[in-house]
């Protein structure tokens with residue numbers, strides 16, 4: 001199949017159907033268009049359909065299926081393990097479909113599926129509104145939301161997926177359908193955390209919240225105090241108010257020192273926020289205190305340089321009930337020193353509104369308070385990757401006995417299929433039913449939430 005379609009005229013008729021460019025390996029911009037955020041990903045699609053319209057998406061699905069080629073879908077390109085482009089298949093690229101429309105009266109925003117967190121938040125902030133995004137501005141809202149969506153507003157407003165009100169989806173047979181509370185409500189349920197397994201989402205509608213400035217930033221503590229600070233942090237979060245969501249972990253400062261960080265975000269009044277975070281300053285010696293009132297749209301840009309696009313990366317995750325002596329020891333004894341300057345341990349804080357959603361209300365099943373630990377290894381392209389991958393995998397194994405069995409489907413690697421099933425828990429069977437209904441031929445194999453094809457036939 002590769003030799004038939006690569007560098008051949010076979011794609012001419014698809015190219016003629018599209019308003020956007022069909023990028024082939026022989027095109028000068030192929031390498032640049034193919035590139036994901038993670039430079040480690042080398043997957044080579046036979047063609048990349050840079051869709052500009054819903055009709056482009058429909059044509060691409062129909063043409064690709066009629067030629068028996070595999071399909072993949074990508075938006076902003078932050079999938080870590082390289083599944084959004086597909087080897088020798090056709091990648092639907094929505095990264096140019098980024099329009100956002102805000103309705104301040106209904107406090108909702110419509111986005112095209114290629115829109116990033118930044119696109120949405122910049123448009124909403126003009127009306128004093130915002131919604132849940134990840135922590136970095138360039139991450140795609142669609143990929144983020146389909147897997148769940150951890151971020152600094154989880155405590156107050158739930159996951160990004162909890163704020164998804166409606167979506168338009170092109171199904172495997174090229175039909176454009178709407179999924180919302182009235183129409184195809186089962187599909188909306190599945191799109192809220194069930195992964196990109198049911199079709200190509202072309203637009204989404206999000207609930208917005210009145211929010212402009214938050215109190216946020218960074219507190220850095222010396223490594224010698226990490227155990228004490230993390231124990232106190234663990235006690236503290238048990239009663240943290242919804243408005244306060246605190247990322248934590250270890251990073252390397254530009255001068256090469258490894259430090260423990262707490263990164264609180266408080267999304268109520270600044271005075272109340274100052275009071276709420278005051279105890280954090282007593283947990284240890286705060287070497288750097290960069291807490292400040294900051295507009296939310298600026299906050300999500302503040303980490304844009306970390307890690308830089310194109311660096312090679314690998315990541316493992318574990319979701320913990322909390323931090324106990326054993327997990328704190330594992331993080332410090334096995335996790336440190338970090339393997340390189342841009343490597344980090346980044347711990348998301350899931351609580352409050354996100355935990356109050358029932359486990360079967362959306363496809364995203366882990367609705368207990370927890371800490372989602374990201375073990376992020378990043379290295380220069382010329383380095384031997386095994387050392388970094390091993391660091392993340394070993395630390396992940398050390399945390400596993402204390403972790404929930406499943407995982408965050410947006411960040412599971414291909415060898416972790418069993419954790420996908422466990423992540424969905426009792427929702428898994430319902431997702432298989434959706435798959436049978438909306439994508440019975442298993443065209444959309446978003447491995448991030450892959451629903452094993454053999455389980456589609458009863």
Ligand SMILES: Cc1cc2nc3c(=O)[nH]c(=O)nc-3n(C[C@H](O)[C@H](O)[C@H](O)COP(=O)(O)OP(=O)(O)OC[C@H]3O[C@@H](n4cnc5c(N)ncnc54)[C@H](O)[C@@H]3O)c2cc1C
Nearest residue numbers: 074075076077078079084134135140143144150196201446
């Ligand atoms: C630097 C960085 C920071 C991150 N920060 C966070 C964070 O703070 N919180 C968090 O929860 N996650 C975070 N992530 C993980 C992120 O949620 C996932 O990588 C997510 O898949 C990225 O979405 P994307 O649209 O940018 O990626 P893409 O690579 O474009 O897409 C990823 C996958 O999503 C599916 N998909 C995307 N668009 C569509 C569509 N229109 N229709 C159907 N399926 C689609 C496809 O299966 C695709 O393979 C981060 C990742 C990176 C690299």
